[in-house]
Amino acid sequence: MPGIYLSLLLLALPAPSRAGQAAKDPVMDAMVRELDRSFDGLRHKEKVPLYYMEYELTVSTRGQISANMGALDYSGVTPSAVLDIDMRVNGMSLDNTHQVKGSMSWGDYSRSRSFPVALDGDEAAIRARLWEYTDKAYKEAEERFTKVEMNKAVTAAEEDPSPDFSTAPAEDFYETATLQQPDVAAWGARLRRLSARFEGLPFVYGSGVWLSWNNVNRYIVNSDGTRVKTGNNYVTLGYSLMSRTTDGMDLTRVKQYNGDSFAGLPSDKKVLSDMDRSIKELRELREAPLVEPYSGPAILKARAAAVYFHEIIGHRLEGHRQKLEDSGQTFARKVGQKVTSPIVSLYDDPTLREFDGIPLRGYYRFDDEGVRARRVTLVKDGVLKGFLMSRSPIRGFPSSNGHGRRSPGHEVVSRMGNTIMTASRTVPYSELRKMLIEECKKQGKPFGLVFDDISGGETNTERGGPQAFNVFPLLVHKVFTDGRPDQVVRGVNIVGTPLTSFSEIQAAGDDPEVFNGTCGAESGWVPVSAVSPSVLLGDIEVEKAPKSQQKPPVLPPPQAYGKE
């Protein structure tokens, strides 16, 4: 099954600057010339014609500085330029990308690959590599089409007979995202200082503080005439600390601050104050009792709710999953039907750069098929309205809405960008908490759960396995109905099935927050954001979380030696 994760990882975006014209860019020029030459030259080389090709070149400069216990442990900047090629043969109704079903599907998974090209814009070098990779990709496309044709002949008809590809307008856009490199010495000193906060704590078994930045520019040219260069910047400051309980459970606290420039990062004062809170939480978690499997009312606080929506419905609204024959297709035939509480609306809008002043990682202007990004309404007042679409059409949705995404080396599928949940009725969080207690009393439960923080989640969207999701909480509180103080607990994962779980949403807070993360699926790891207010669910189920089974360290950390 494709592992689909939303992990904690943050970044933001810069202000791309308009600079010059595509025609003056030697990289763009090399790509266009080689694309034109290859498309003309290869189009009718074999019996099955080449009908579409695209080059996407991702040029990035990625840097990181990290520190641990008061000392730097990495500092480096790595440039890269890698190419993706999409080649399609035969025609839009049936091409080489068509799903291979049945027993032949075994081993027909898409493979990640790395096609490096010259970093320095040398035209001859770039074109020589494009030629080399194009030849390889074309041969693979022809070979795979032979398999597709045979497979289609010997397997049952598909439920959704939609074509494999759709038309999209040719786009012409040029921008260059630039990012001023940070003052490495100053940041090194700062990270050393921050990381020293974790020194001497006997229960901290590992920790780190890091600054990472990535300046990414993508060139997209295709045989439809699209000529796009577009870019993003991602800057993250983060820290983590971990411990382990005597019963072999790893405990982690992680915090990341995302921006699209260094200027937007928080002050040391803010970071140190957050670190102190994380230290306190980690200490409490070590002492916290285990929760037994439970089913009952719960609040997912805003960021946790954002992950929840991403996992339980977001992935299931990715267009290609509605026609993959081995996909659960939970929502494929539910357009126009009620799928959740009427207070819930959900949309995905990659064109939003920020939400309430917080940069969104899921922002982009063009997707990886060169299609202009646009807002798409997924759920309106509880009724399913649409899907996230790449250029692979599905029944009732013949064209892309700019959600075809990938990380370099993978094939494009439809993915989320900025997924935003809004509620038609909201209450202050304090009111939501009261409602939780009331709901517990109504159900005869002595306590409800509040999920403060979540590391990520995973969901299975394939048939053959349960259509279930898992969400991994990092910090959970029990809220008692008898007025006792809240209690930190540990050792549970949220588990559920989407249709049931989604119908349990009873109320929402007025406190939307952003979860900036990186989402992994079959087309690789892509930056995403999810936004949601806190939500009250009438019933949520938790199960025991897996443990590492490792004992805590035999000796205390050296700095804490003698302190315990």
Added chain:
Amino acid sequence: MKRNALNIMLLASALAAPAAAALPAGDKVFAAMRDEMSRSMDKLDLDGLGKPCFMAYRVQTGHTFSVSASFGGLERDYSADFRRLGVDLRVGTYSFDSSHYASDIWNGYHAAVDNSAPLEDDYGALRFDLWSLTDGAYKKALETYSKKKAFVESKNITDLYPDISTEPVHELYLPAPVERLDEALWKENARKVSAVFRKYPAVRYSAVGLDFTSGNERFLNSEGSAYRQPLCGGSVSIDAVGFAPDGFRLHSSYSESFCDAKDAPPLDRLISKAEEMGRKMTEQDKSGTLKAYIGPVLFERQAAAAFFSSLLVSNVSSPREIWTDPNRWYGDGVYRRAGRLVERLGMRVMSPFLNVVDDPLASYYDGRPLTGHYLADNEGVPARRLELVRRGKLVAYYMSRAATRDFTVSNGHGLGALDEYPDGSPSNVFIDPDGNPSKVLSDEALKKRFLDLCKDEELDYCVRVDSLNGLYGPFMAWKVYLDGREEPVHGIEFTEVTLRALRDIVAVSKKRGVYDLDWTTGGSIVTPSILVQEMEIKKSERKPDKLPYLPNPYFSD
């Protein structure tokens, strides 16, 4: 009885602990290593299961620089400082400890490593990382030890030899500064060398790479042996791919290694090497193939190095087996076998006019750097020149501190990458022919002997090869006709290669060259070209590719 005596003696030395080492004053890295090791040896004892019986820390510090280029364009550019930690921690006794057993075949047989240790000499941060790494290694050692004990008890194994030999404590502290290449210049050099192939359309795809690591390695063990010595590794590689007329993919590669920045190969040499590869590929572009061949083979230059590396060097290395839980992949419980010549100690393994020595103390041959140079091996044992083969007879093999039936102590060849446990390994191998004038010939005389042999065998042609990527895949060669005429051939493989070939060497060249050894810890081989009486060659079963549909735009626009 004998084993008990050994235990008592070694227990005493283990308790002596690393504090005994006269570590360089003010070296905070060594201080952190010593203090954390002392604490671990003294206090680590999980639920009374036993303290470590031996520990060694390795700390590598330096800078790495790596670039690659293709067709005149720079494609990779990486430059960063590093510090890496490795720990070898054993439980049990010196006679029988937790080593030489792969407890988890998925993760292999590896030492614990931390690749992102503090770059700075920060005592507290270093001790924290050493502590964390040591804790994991200790728990793993306890588990491995119990599995190994159960394995041995379930078998009737009579030839058990001590896992750690007794060696004198040795200390060595060399200055080992971090060197930097002129990185801007080498980016340019990589570009320039890769641009040579713009002159050779027969080279369809190509790449040029340079990797250079410089720094130092600190070592300390629980007996008080310690060293600080240079850590360096540099190599330049050139790879070219072409196609024979039938579509068979032709590979040509060249690599040259060095240690010090001053020994980096000059640009003009690399350019002329690339030119030579381009010309050779252009000739091979018209090459044919052959169905089958049995007869003499002349292994010239790098091909001779590949021949010895594959048949001799790897078979006198790693003399101890690594065991594992018997399973469907390792049914007999042997995870890694010992070198195949180890069992033939004292027997004739090569032609009697050949001697082989390995000398880690040598650092140059004929002006070329030898990359196997060191003064103490990765177990802290002093390096020693080792005679391996005397007049064709095997007289020794590479030894680490793990004893064997034949040797109870190390011969200073215990080497391993940071994530490997040190094992008997090569450094600088010298193939030394004796002075027999009928066997050691000038290049011309060797070629003549080759053709004479060919004539004696009543063959129309014989096979000459000057570049090989091991003995077990397709390679390019030349058919040499009796009149000296040559034709390139491709898509052929050696078949039925056995150790017998080492005894079938009938003559060698006087002139010797320096080549890289294909080994995880690097090393060099100094070898003449060799003439082997008989090898079997067959047509490769690998299928040719479809030729590129379009020409490289550079040659067609």
